[in-house]
Amino acid sequence: MLVKLKTWIACAALMTATSALASGVVAPGDVSIEDGAVTASLTGAAGSAAEGRKVFADRKLGNCLACHAVTDQSEQLFHGEVGPALDGAADRWSEAELRAIVVNSKSIFSDATIMPGFYTLDVGKDVREDLIGKTILSAEQVEDVVAYLATLKE
Template sequence: MGRFALGIAATFAAATMAVAEGAIAPGDVEYDEYGAVAASLTGVAGDAENGKLLMNKGAGNCIACHAVSALSELSFHGEIGPMLDGVADRWTEADLRGIVANAKVMFDGTMMPSFYKTTGYTRPGDAYTGKAAQGELAPLLTAQEVEDVVAYLMTLKET
């Protein structure tokens, strides 16, 4: 099997595994009129410690765009997104869940990635290589990882 075929197989496998049993599928997330998501995506409380890890690595990597004083030991905080200090005082848990899952619902035209979305992507690779992935893509974060990031963000209160 060629490298391209292996990549497609891995993407399909990741997409099918990304929605754990009992989790709300990305296409079934209910956003309110402002983009908030009231219901937990998993029904399981988020793990703030894992959320903290996701802020700096993997598909989360929130600090690539946002600065967070509580993570000052980490290098290269971004400046294109708003500072996240005190974010739990500015937004509700439902708001933060909606923003992390798919900020484009709340903020039309934002450059923030949609972390829990599997369809509707523009695939510029078709114009350049002809090898853009087809079909559903795995979300950048699993439903539980979204809950974990939200749990961590809820710890960021004004001091």
């Protein structure tokens, strides 16, 4: 039974990866961060700022408000103070830099940052077994969050 379950999980992972390739989505392991930036969209299309705003606030997805404050989300409770306030993020970082930060912040800031990489499989050790090989956000959700952050100007 365990062998069948492991085979099924491996097949499901392969089908997901094949589906991502067929749809033009860049797989997490294929994202190239160069000079602190990911220049190309992970999906080949621009994200939706409105959807990104939702992902940003959703405590089961991005949960960005757990660490960051942003005036645009003042209707949300409990903004964090661990990370920098993101008002003016679009003035401080380019869209390509924002994408790199969301994809894998540790490769941009340092391994010491507590911000997770939202679209990387490089997540450290002792990962819960059911989460191995999974990203926190999908490529589309990353593009949506980047589109939202790109609206945050002073």
